[in-house]
Amino acid sequence: MRYLTPQQFAQYQRDGYLVIDDFLTTAQLQNIRAEIAQIQQDNAGLTRDTGGFNLEKVGGDSLNPDAPVLRAGMLRKIQGAVFYLASVKDVFTTGKLLDCMEDIMGPAIYYHSSKVMFKPAHGGAAKPWHQDAAYWRNYEPSQVTVWIAIDDATEANGCVWAIPGSHKLGLIPHVHKELQVPESRIDLTQAAPVPVRAGGLLIFHSLVLHMSKANTSANPRCAIICDYDCQPHAAMDARGAVGVWTLREAAGA
Ligand SMILES: O=C(O)CCC(=O)C(=O)O
Numbered sequence: 001m002r003y004l005t006p007q008q009f010a011q012y013q014r015d016g017y018l019v020i021d022d023f024l025t026t027a028q029l030q031n032i033r034a035e036i037a038q039i040q041q042d043n044a045g046l047t048r049d050t051g052g053f054n055l056e057k058v059g060g061d062s063l064n065p066d067a068p069v070l071r072a073g074m075l076r077k078i079q080g081a082v083f084y085l086a087s088v089k090d091v092f093t094t095g096k097l098l099d100c101m102e103d104i105m106g107p108a109i110y111y112h113s114s115k116v117m118f119k120p121a122h123g124g125a126a127k128p129w130h131q132d133a134a135y136w137r138n139y140e141p142s143q144v145t146v147w148i149a150i151d152d153a154t155e156a157n158g159c160v161w162a163i164p165g166s167h168k169l170g171l172i173p174h175v176h177k178e179l180q181v182p183e184s185r186i187d188l189t190q191a192a193p194v195p196v197r198a199g200g201l202l203i204f205h206s207l208v209l210h211m212s213k214a215n216t217s218a219n220p221r222c223a224i225i226c227d228y229d230c231q232p233h234a235a236m237d238a239r240g241a242v243g244v245w246t247l248r249e250a251a252g253a
Pocket of ligand 1: 117158159160210211212
């Protein structure tokens with residue numbers, strides 16, 4: 001193993017997800033926060049979805065570009081985060097995170113997609129139950145998502161919830177435009193909150209059932225997310241005209 005302990009790896013295999021505290025250095029966290037604050041400031045007047053920039057909408061209708069926005073500049077997500085934020089690209093495409101991914105996926109690691117997920121205070125919308133694999137063409141079961149908390153993510157401000165072990169259920173049929181699994185198909189008694197302190201990361205298998213609730217609190221809950229693929233499929237981001245982006249070669253880095 002290059003980064004994970006055997007216990008962490010066993011936990012990932014059992015639950016399909018794993019939290020690692022204090023993954024980012026203080027300097028990395030500060031840089032990422034500063035770059036995100038700058039991009040928010042630069043886009044404070046945005047009233048329509050543009051490129052990879054998606055705004056919070058009235059009624060949580062985030063996929064509808066014509067829906068009225070909750071407030072100008074109130075970002076829900078930036079798709080293709082690594083193309084806008086150098087500090088985020090650095091964390092996701094170099095160093096110890098790739099060591100960590102290699103422990104889980106093996107030595108062939110490809111970039112798939114990335115985003116900043118804002119979940120702003122007083123109005124960040126819920127994300128319904130889903131498996132990431134349902135969103136991805138060319139589904140491969142060993143695709144993996146890394147979710148890093150930029151603010152403390154708590155139950156109050158909309159941390160992720162997951163069903164431990166649900167990666168063993170296979171791909172469940174998803175419905176609606178914002179792909180989701182109806183709650184009637186899920187054993188909600190198993191649902192567990194996954195709070196993560198700022199700078200910590202959550203790794204999860206692409207078949208883990210997960211969701212997050214709306215943020216009705218006064219505290220924002222921002223996270224950066226990267227999806228990794230073990231197969232050489234072209235990247236899927238809106239700005240991701242990058243073809244196949246190899247992050248680590250099968251022969252070893
Ligand atoms: O950050 C969140 O609230 C959840 C994000 C998520 O589930 C996803 O992007 O697949």
